[in-house]
């Protein structure tokens with residue numbers, strides 16, 4: 300432990316936190332135990348004795364009450380409870396609106412830490428009084444979040460000339476947050492273990508693994524050096540992409556608990572009034588934002604898992620070109636997700652199947668990414684998906700509202716039976732993917748009420764398809780040229796042999812053998828020509844749908860080996 304750390308750890312506030320740890324742990328467990336018992340009573344016990352109606356009638360009310368109680372708990376305790384609330388409120392379409400609505404905006408109500416405590420931590424971390432390392436630091440925070448808070452600051456002239464930055468944002472962690480996170484994780488691990496004994500849950504989710512995923516993300520979030528490295532990786536993924544900007548990191552003024560970043564304050568992405576005032580049409584921002592998020596998930600495999608409106612700015616470009624009149628500036632790289640190549644390929648197929656309304660392909664892709672348990676019988680789901688696409692495919696959520704409610708309800712009832720009967724599971728890493736996608740959909744809808752996710756998915760999927768076909772074309776072309784190369788080399792070797800026999804440099808004692816060799820040479824030549832003709836013709840016909848120009852070139856080129864064989868056999872005869 301450095302001297303700075305021990306100075307900080309000895310402060311009374313952290314002792315108070317340590318003293319409260321046991322009470323905090325117990326309070327979280329009491330809350331979880333009570334709600335589990337209530338859920339068991341209504342959802343399992345009453346239906347078993349034939350009183351399912353009571354459970355159904357009271358479900359919405361119970362959900363609302365749970366959310367209200369959770370809100371009180373989270374605001375009292377802060378720390379990871381706010382994060383859990385944020386997860387529950389992130390418009391996960393699987394969760395009922397009674398829950399999500401109540402927990403929305405929870406993070407905005409977290410009270411700030413008084414500046415003296417923030418100053419003490421920052422000075423202990425940076426090893427010097429703030430006035431020695433910054434030209435100025437504003438005492439009022441820009442924002443107070445669950446794990447840290449942000450203050451505007453200015454770099455000293457020397458630092459400013461070295462980095463080219465003057466205005467920065469200084470993020471400082473809440474004092475004692477490390478200990479709070481440890482306690483909260485211990486409690487959540489215990490609740491996870493309880494839930495893993497409930498079959499209804501354990502059939503679909505590996506609860507302990509899910510808690511570990513959340514734990515890893517939370518521990519990474521309180522390591523600001525990790526966040527700084529994430530920001531740079533994200534920036535390099537989008538290097539050269541004019542749609543995206545990322546704040547620069549001032550490494551000399553950053554530690555695990557203090558992070559100094561370029562101040563990139565601009566228009567909050569959902570502030571439609573400010574966007575319109577800047578001459579930016581919010582409806583045009585939505586598809587760009589969706590496509591940038593898709594790029595992270597389906598192409599880069601490294602994505603921002605917390606794209607809530609507070610973390611994305613729209614930055615007007617000083618000298619706008621017609622193509623790029625503004626940028627999307629991302630901040631807060633504490634919660635990032637990774638998608639491995641296997642899952643990425645499954646997700647790409649899923650997107651393509653969804654965009655092409657291919658029910659069968661969609662179900663296959665869902666299985667590939669691990670959302671269905673292996674060997675699940677998917678025939679019913681395929682039928683339902685095909686029906687869904689045939690009837691509602693291509694409609695946005697806004698249009699769906701206009702569908703005859705009875706028709707929609709009938710379908711939903713039929714469909715939900717199918718879904719409920721299927722062994723769905725939540726694979727590892729999906730918590731963050733679902734969060735990112737649901738936040739993206741929320742931001743897009745608030746930019747444009749009639750925003751149709753299909754409108755973004757379709758061109759994106761078409762682009763993926765083109766890329767995938769492009770790769771196929773390249774692979775095929777490589778194979779064609781390999782075969783062609785081999786085919787051309789074989790007659791050449793034979794030709795060389797025959798020529799050497801003809802010019803006498805290689806003598807063949809037996810004239811019959813000589814004739815046979817010459818005949819073999821002609822036959823191989825013709826065979827190769829026919830083979831090449833066939834390969835080129837088939838390859839051309841295959842790739843024509845993806846790349847008409849290349850397809851036609853291959854088809855025309857297919858006659859060349861035939862002509863060459865014809866000329867060369869004339870020459871020989």
Ligand SMILES: Nc1ncnc2c1ncn2[C@@H]1O[C@H](COP(=O)(O)OP(=O)(O)OP(=O)(O)O)[C@@H](O)[C@H]1O
Pocket residue numbers: 406441442444445446447448449468470546560561562563564605609610630631632633
């Ligand atoms: N580089 C920046 N430029 C301008 N403002 C910033 C910057 N970084 C942070 N902020 C401001 O500070 C707020 C909190 O920052 P940030 O989201 O990074 O903190 P956090 O502790 O990770 O919060 P949360 O996880 O709740 O989103 C942001 O919503 C934004 O208003």
